[in-house]
Structures are given as structure tokens and as C-alpha cells.
Amino acid sequence: MKSRIIPRNDSLCALCRIREADKTGSHMVPNLLTAVTFSFDGKTKRDREIVELYHINNPEDNAIYYGSQVAPEKIAEDLGHEITDEELEKNTNLLCYDNIFCYQCENRFGVLETTYGEYYKGLKNDINPRIAYLFWLSVYWRMAIGYMGIFMDGEDEFALRDILNKNIHSYNEIINSKEKLGDYGYVIFRVKDGIIKGDSGILGTRTPHCPYVILVADYVVALFNNYKKLHSKVHIFNWEIYKEDINTPDKPFDYIEISIEEFYEFRDNIIDNGYNEGLGAEREKLARKIREYERSQGKPVNKYEVKKLMDMAHLVDSENVHLRVRKLYRFEAAYMKMIEAQKNGISYDFLKDRQLMLNQEDINNYIADLQNLRKHNYSIDGFPFAKEFLKDETITSFEEIINKYRPT
Structure with missing residues (x-):
């Protein structure tokens, strides 16, 4: 099965920058987290993932990826054949990459993942804060170099690489080391009642600055x-966080419990950030080219020169009208469930569906987005609930589209 490949300016390992990047099938986000996120049957083993486009910030061409261990009947159920x-x-594996790391550096990440995995799965009650710190720095850095949800400022990306390369050794070497691990801190929120498939994904803010x-x-x-320079309170979207709740390598690891509703609020804020604050298509392409050049040189280039280039790309982006339909995939799922319920004579209210987490504000936003599409002369035929919400009999309904292509 093919993995993702990123065009690079050289063939050296992205971490050590010494050996050839000869490792294939590398996870940017560790398997212990992706298995929980995407497993088709809840079993947290490799290659059981089903990854839909809307669960990853930066998808490739194919709409969906099926792991090699996904049951054939499940794939047939999804595809209709x-x-x-x-x-x-x-069927490219959206979660794995080829030729980013060498075998030795890939194994170095394994030291962090094994230890954190024992804590995550409840096999251990606590975790050494230096291990946890390096683990999460490695997740951020790998997501950044894989363009997997986030785009970091160059100074931060290169600082993280330097910290990781100097300090990921054996477990005992890490926990006994007195080496300084930089001036980063991280706060963790964790859903207290667990998640089900469809709740999560691999998402990140796309603005190249902290947090x-x-x-x-x-x-x-x-x-x-x-x-060290943070105020006693900081803000993450609508959350106010005390500095004492932020993890560092020098104090016991902890996390903040949140509800599934709060988790979805974070998710929506992250998605909206990507749309409202992201680089834009042309700027993103240029930013990637610049960043790959920087990585091959081992340092960021002059920020003034980068800004001039990015401003030019912004002019191209600004000429394009940005149109979106928020939470379209959830409304599609709601419509399909509604049709199935009607067929079986069952009452169904998608606003009470735990798997969809939709509310009246989402409906209002969805209607506004459909109206905006119309304003720019886009057809909204076949959009779920378009006919019903806009009360327009001239619109072809989602159900009519489904029935047209449904096998007889």
C-alpha cells in the first residue's frame, strides 16, 4: 500500500540530518493515537483505520483511505460494492509517509511512543514529565514537517527539531538527563467520557504562531x-487557562478533563481557524517551498524576504472568492439518518443525535452558507436540507439525487 510522499530538497533524514531518509511507512502522528481516532471497529491495532477527507486538515486526492485490515464487508458497505x-x-495511506526519517531516528521516536502508550492505555498511572514533554514536542514537529494540520513559525520548528535531536535517547538517558529542553509549555485537554468514531480527527490551527x-x-x-514570559492567565479560543496548568518538563504531567460538547467546540474553533486564518492556497504552496528550502539549509531564511514573497502570493489568494459550507458532512449524515428513520417508521431528530453534535446555530450558519453559494451563482441542487431549509420547491433535494443513482 502506498504512503504519502512529500517533495523535498534533499534526501537526508529530517531529524538527524546525517543519514539517508530510508524509512518507509512513518507515522507523523503516532499509531497509538491514530488507531483510537480512526479504527473501524474500535480495536486499536495497526491498519484498521478508515480515514475520511474531512477528518484531516490537508487531505490528498483520494476521498477515503481503508487500512489493509479493515473488514472487506465494511468497505463494501461504504462503497456500495x-x-x-x-x-x-x-488507496494511499493518508497517515504514513515515506523517506522522511532514517531507521535509527524512527526507532528513537519509538522510545517516547512506547512509554507514553503505556500511560495512555492506563497500564501506568503516571509518566515522567520529560518523556511526556518530548513526546508532545515530537508530535507537533512531525505534524508540521508532514504538513499535517499545522504550519509552524520557522524559528519554532527548527528549535523543536534541535531539542528532539539532542535529547531523544534511551529511556534512562532521557529521565536522568539534566539537559535544558527549551522554553516551551503545553496544556492538554482530554475528553472525560471517551470518544466514538467520527468525533475526532487530525486537526490543527494553521496560523504560524503560538499557541x-x-x-x-x-x-x-x-x-x-x-x-517563562507567559502571563498568569492565557487564552485558547474561549478558554482561560492558568499558567500553573501548563505542562513543562520540570513539573508533574497533568491534563484538564472536558466534556464531549467542549471537545466539539474546540474542534469547530480549529476548523474555523483554518478557514479564517489559514495561509490560503497560493501562500500555502509558496510557504511549503520556502520551508523545504529552509529545512535543507538547516535554518530559517530572512523573514523580510519571505514576507515580500508571501504578500505577492496573498494578492493571488485574495482574487479568489472563498466559499464554504460549514459542517456539510454532518448535515449529509443527518439527512441519510432521517431517510433511514422514515423508511423504518422511526422518529428521528438530528439535533438530539450524539454522533452529529449539531445545534440551531449550525443550522443558521448552514443556511447562510447555502445562500452565499446562490449569491455567487453556484447551484445548491442536491445539498442536504437545502430544499427544506430554504423552502424552495425548485431546488432538487438530496433524496432525489440519491434515488437517481440508487441501484434498482
């Missing part, structure tokens, strides 16, 4: 630089 050879050929916020598995994590 058995998977074809052509579909298998296009960097990511959502993966049942975690929301915010990373701060210049920890």
Missing part, C-alpha cells in the same frame, strides 16, 4: 513558546 483493483491502487492547537484522538493540546 467490493473494492476494485483500481480503487486499491489509489499552536491540535486535536487528535481524545486530546486537544495547545503549545506555547516563551513559557
Whole structure:
């Protein structure tokens, strides 16, 4: 099965920058977290993932990825037919990358993942704060170099690489080391009642400055630089956080429990941040090219020159009208469930569906987005609930589209 490949300026390992990047199938987000997030049947083993486009900030061309251990009947149920050879050929693993690291550095990450995994799965009640700190710095850095949800400021990305490369050794070497680990701090929120498939994803804020916020598995994590200079209180979206609740490598690891509703609020804020504050298509392309050049040189380039280039790309982005339909996939799921309920004579209210987490404000936003599409002369035929919400009989309903292509 193919993995993702990032165009790079050299073939050296992204971490050590000495050996060739000869490792294939590397996870940017550790498997212990992706398995929980994407497993089709809840079993947290490798290659059981089903990854939909809307669960990853930066998807590739294919709409969905099926792990090699996903049950064939589940794939057939999703696709409406058995998977074809052509579909298998296009089935790129969205979670794995080739030729980013060397084998030795990949194994170094394994030291962190094994120890953190024991804590995450409840096999141990606590974890050494230096291990936890390096683990989360490694997740952030790998997500950044894999363009997997976040785009970091160059100074932070290179600082994290330096910290990780100097300090990831054996377990005993890490916990006994007196080496300074930089001036970063991170706060962790964790869902207290667990998650079900569809709740989570691999998401991150796409603004290249702190705090960097990511959502993966049942975690929301915010990373701060210049920890010592932080005020006694900081804000993450609508959350106010006390500095004492921010983890560092020098104090016991802890997290803040949140409800599933609060988890979804974080998720929506992260998605909205990507849309409202992201770089834009052309700036993102240019930023990636610049960053790959920087990585090959081992240091950030002149920020003034970068800003001039990015401003030019922004002019191209600003000429394009940004149109979106918020939470479209959830309204599609709601419509399908509604049709199924009607067929079976069952009462169904999608506003009370735990798996969808939709509310009246979401409906209002959805209607506004449909109206905006119309304003820019886009057809909204076939959009779920468009006919019903806009009370317009000229719109082709979602159900009519489904029935048109449904096998007889």
C-alpha cells in the first residue's frame, strides 16, 4: 500500500540530518493515537483505520483511505460494492509517509511512543514529565514537517527539531538527563467520557504562531513558546487557562478533563481557524517551498524576504472568492439518518443525535452558507436540507439525487 510522499530538497533524514531518509511507512502522528481516532471497529491495532477527507486538515486526492485490515464487508458497505483493483491502487495511506526519517531516528521516536502508550492505555498511572514533554514536542514537529494540520513559525520548528535531536535517547538517558529542553509549555485537554468514531480527527490551527492547537484522538493540546514570559492567565479560543496548568518538563504531567460538547467546540474553533486564518492556497504552496528550502539549509531564511514573497502570493489568494459550507458532512449524515428513520417508521431528530453534535446555530450558519453559494451563482441542487431549509420547491433535494443513482 502506498504512503504519502512529500517533495523535498534533499534526501537526508529530517531529524538527524546525517543519514539517508530510508524509512518507509512513518507515522507523523503516532499509531497509538491514530488507531483510537480512526479504527473501524474500535480495536486499536495497526491498519484498521478508515480515514475520511474531512477528518484531516490537508487531505490528498483520494476521498477515503481503508487500512489493509479493515473488514472487506465494511468497505463494501461504504462503497456500495467490493473494492476494485483500481480503487486499491489509489488507496494511499493518508497517515504514513515515506523517506522522511532514517531507521535509527524512527526507532528513537519509538522510545517516547512506547512509554507514553503505556500511560495512555492506563497500564501506568503516571509518566515522567520529560518523556511526556518530548513526546508532545515530537508530535507537533512531525505534524508540521508532514504538513499535517499545522504550519509552524520557522524559528519554532527548527528549535523543536534541535531539542528532539539532542535529547531523544534511551529511556534512562532521557529521565536522568539534566539537559535544558527549551522554553516551551503545553496544556492538554482530554475528553472525560471517551470518544466514538467520527468525533475526532487530525486537526490543527494553521496560523504560524503560538499557541499552536491540535486535536487528535481524545486530546486537544495547545503549545506555547516563551513559557517563562507567559502571563498568569492565557487564552485558547474561549478558554482561560492558568499558567500553573501548563505542562513543562520540570513539573508533574497533568491534563484538564472536558466534556464531549467542549471537545466539539474546540474542534469547530480549529476548523474555523483554518478557514479564517489559514495561509490560503497560493501562500500555502509558496510557504511549503520556502520551508523545504529552509529545512535543507538547516535554518530559517530572512523573514523580510519571505514576507515580500508571501504578500505577492496573498494578492493571488485574495482574487479568489472563498466559499464554504460549514459542517456539510454532518448535515449529509443527518439527512441519510432521517431517510433511514422514515423508511423504518422511526422518529428521528438530528439535533438530539450524539454522533452529529449539531445545534440551531449550525443550522443558521448552514443556511447562510447555502445562500452565499446562490449569491455567487453556484447551484445548491442536491445539498442536504437545502430544499427544506430554504423552502424552495425548485431546488432538487438530496433524496432525489440519491434515488437517481440508487441501484434498482
